[in-house]
Amino acid sequence: MRRLRFLLPYFKPYRSILLAGLLWLLVTDVLGLLGPWLLKVGIDAVQQHRAQTLYGAGLLLAVMALLRYATRSRSRHCFLHTACRLENDLRQHLLARLLQQGGSFFDRYRTGDLLSRFTNDIGNLRTLAGFGLMIFVNTLMVYGMTLVVLLGMSPVLTLVALLPYPLLFLLTRYLSSRLLAASAKVQRGLGQVSETLEEGIGGHAVIRSYGLRSLRGAYFDTLNERYLHASLVLARLRNAIGPSMALIAPLGTLLVLYFGGRRVIDQQLSLGELVAFNAYLVQLTMPTLMLGWILGLVQRGAASAERLADILQLQQPPKGLPIAQRQGPPAVCFRNLTFGYVDKPVLRDLQLEVAPGSLIGVAGPTGSGKSTLLRLLAGLYVPEPEQLFIDGRDLTQLDGGAYRQRVAMVPQEGRLFSGSLRDNLLYAVPDADDNLLQKVVEAVCLQDDIAGFAQGFDTRVGEGGQALSGGQRQRVCLGRALARDAGLWLLDDPFSHLDAATAQSVWRQLRRWLVGKTVFLASGQASLLAGADRIVVLDAGRLVESGTYDALRAQKGVYARLLEKERLQRELEGLS
Numbered sequence: 001m002r003r004l005r006f007l008l009p010y011f012k013p014y015r016s017i018l019l020a021g022l023l024w025l026l027v028t029d030v031l032g033l034l035g036p037w038l039l040k041v042g043i044d045a046v047q048q049h050r051a052q053t054l055y056g057a058g059l060l061l062a063v064m065a066l067l068r069y070a071t072r073s074r075s076r077h078c079f080l081h082t083a084c085r086l087e088n089d090l091r092q093h094l095l096a097r098l099l100q101q102g103g104s105f106f107d108r109y110r111t112g113d114l115l116s117r118f119t120n121d122i123g124n125l126r127t128l129a130g131f132g133l134m135i136f137v138n139t140l141m142v143y144g145m146t147l148v149v150l151l152g153m154s155p156v157l158t159l160v161a162l163l164p165y166p167l168l169f170l171l172t173r174y175l176s177s178r179l180l181a182a183s184a185k186v187q188r189g190l191g192q193v194s195e196t197l198e199e200g201i202g203g204h205a206v207i208r209s210y211g212l213r214s215l216r217g218a219y220f221d222t223l224n225e226r227y228l229h230a231s232l233v234l235a236r237l238r239n240a241i242g243p244s245m246a247l248i249a250p251l252g253t254l255l256v257l258y259f260g261g262r263r264v265i266d267q268q269l270s271l272g273e274l275v276a277f278n279a280y281l282v283q284l285t286m287p288t289l290m291l292g293w294i295l296g297l298v299q300r301g302a303a304s305a306e307r308l309a310d311i312l313q314l315q316q317p318p319k320g321l322p323i324a325q326r327q328g329p330p331a332v333c334f335r336n337l338t339f340g341y342v343d344k345p346v347l348r349d350l351q352l353e354v355a356p357g358s359l360i361g362v363a364g365p366t367g368s369g370k371s372t373l374l375r376l377l378a379g380l381y382v383p384e385p386e387q388l389f390i391d392g393r394d395l396t397q398l399d400g401g402a403y404r405q406r407v408a409m410v411p412q413e414g415r416l417f418s419g420s421l422r423d424n425l426l427y428a429v430p431d432a433d434d435n436l437l438q439k440v441v442e443a444v445c446l447q448d449d450i451a452g453f454a455q456g457f458d459t460r461v462g463e464g465g466q467a468l469s470g471g472q473r474q475r476v477c478l479g480r481a482l483a484r485d486a487g488l489w490l491l492d493d494p495f496s497h498l499d500a501a502t503a504q505s506v507w508r509q510l511r512r513w514l515v516g517k518t519v520f521l522a523s524g525q526a527s528l529l530a531g532a533d534r535i536v537v538l539d540a541g542r543l544v545e546s547g548t549y550d551a552l553r554a555q556k557g558v559y560a561r562l563l564e565k566e567r568l569q570r571e572l573e574g575l576s
């Protein structure tokens with residue numbers, strides 16, 4: 001239960017509607033008490049041949065049923081409305097907290113796991129906070145009021161009649177916990193089936209080209225079978241609940257009939273009172289069954305609460321010092337920068353001073369740490385304090401949100417969002433006009449491609465941009481960054497999907513836009529960095545060379561070797 005405490009503040013904004021719900025519920029339950037009593041009045045009237053009283057009782061019963069319908073609807077509305085609001089707030093907070101997290105957080109959690117917190121876990125808490133809370137309060141009220149009435153009518157008969165109820169409660173509790181375990185298994189099975197389906201659809205090309213269709217099909221069938229089995233177990237359990245209850249619940253009525261009937265014969269109780277007593281008793285059956293169900297719900301809710309609290313209670317990044325909103329190019333300085341994703345350092349002891357407005361080429365063999373350097377500069381991962389400075393200020397002390405406004409990052413595998421080309425190009429500046437769109441498209445040499453699309457800028461790019469070629473996708477990512485016009489540019493191998501000639505012409509166009517900006521261009525093609533003010537070369541995370549293109553070529557070190565390798569590769573390609 002302690003784990004559920006973090007939900008309390010979420011109820012606060014809806015106190016008044018919840019209170020209204022409680023009052024309507026109270027009225028519903030008080031009206032419910034009148035039912036058996038009117039039954040008694042009616043039956044006594046029949047025995048005493050008083051037709052008027054009988055009709056009056058019948059009329060009142062009908063009015064009471066209508067009133068209960070209205071009050072019950074109101075109370076349900078209040079509780080369920082609160083639960084939907086609470087669900088919405090939880091989801092918003094969870095998303096906000098996720099968006100505050102850096103790259104290391106997303107390295108730790110699987111996407112499917114995070115998604116299930118948004119769907120399953122929040123859904124569980126909504127059921128608990130709405131329906132669960134309503135049923136729980138209702139059970140307390142009905143038990144409290146009905147027991148007072150029953151004890152008032154006959155304490156001994158009450159104790160006798162309640163004998164089967166603990167059994168009823170225990171059985172419901174047992175079946176509910178088995179039901180919960182079975183439904184968790186069904187959910188897990190469904191998750192696996194969906195995950196495999198998603199992978200199969202997304203990776204259909206790989207599966208076909210490797211001839212793995214039957215293997216994947218068999219794997220899917222196994223999971224599907226497991227899911228079917230779990231679903232059948234769940235269905236069997238569900239089917240068992242109703243008949244088991246139907247077996248035990250009438251035991252109370254049997255006891256009332258026997259002991260109460262004898263009292264009627266002995267004229268200690270009227271027939272009407274006996275029927276009313278039984279009707280009150282029956283009113284306890286449903287809340288008893290529901291109590292067992294609620295306990296299961298609480299268990300499941302507590303597990304979900306823990307999974308949500310995991311994320312909601314993550315430390316918020318400190319607010320940080322404000323940073324100028326101007327888009328000017330910043331100076332960048334690394335002081336003994338050492339960084340690793342897990343424990344082993346990927347970057348070691350980096351020392352570098354970059355003047356505002358410089359174009360820095362970042363070269364190095366594959367896996368040397370080029371992307372990692374750019375991710376740190378983008379603020380996606382947090383470096384140790386006092387190691388990375390922007391305009392002379394420690395990056396870890398700056399306001400992350402404001403800092404990222406100054407950065408345009410083009411990652412190695414840029415992701416597009418489903419929507420049109422226009423939506424994607426103007427993603428960071430949705431209010432921009434077509435003038436900017438045209439300029440951006442020319443800067444990344446996309447105008448001919450767009451002219452070739454029947455829908456032009458309105459062409460849908462498909463999920464993740466799959467309706468475009470790799471090179472088109474990369475240029476859309478470049479255009480998206482250009483539209484933002486930031487002071488610090490981080491380009492991570494942005495031409496890797498372009499042929500050499502297109503890469504050169506895009507880079508020529510782009511350079512004009514980037515004059516006066518601070519630019520880090522990492523590239524697997526060492527020769528592309530020729531025009532940089534300075535080239536820094538990484539090798540196994542260390543900065544091993546730094547200088548102009550000509551100086552590094554003359555140095556005959558790592559960079560010169562990379563250039564030589566590329567030259568040989570070009571020659572080989574020319575021969576073949």
Ligand SMILES: Nc1ncnc2c1ncn2[C@@H]1O[C@H](COP(=O)(O)OP(=O)(O)OP(=O)(O)O)[C@@H](O)[C@H]1O
Pocket residue numbers: 107341342346364365366367368369370371372373412524
């Ligand atoms: N999210 C991550 N979690 C753990 N290790 C990572 C992560 N990203 C990269 N690495 C590791 O860090 C090292 C450097 O990777 P990085 O991507 O920075 O190199 P790179 O020079 O950009 O390589 P490439 O030229 O192939 O793109 C590699 O050993 C890689 O396995």
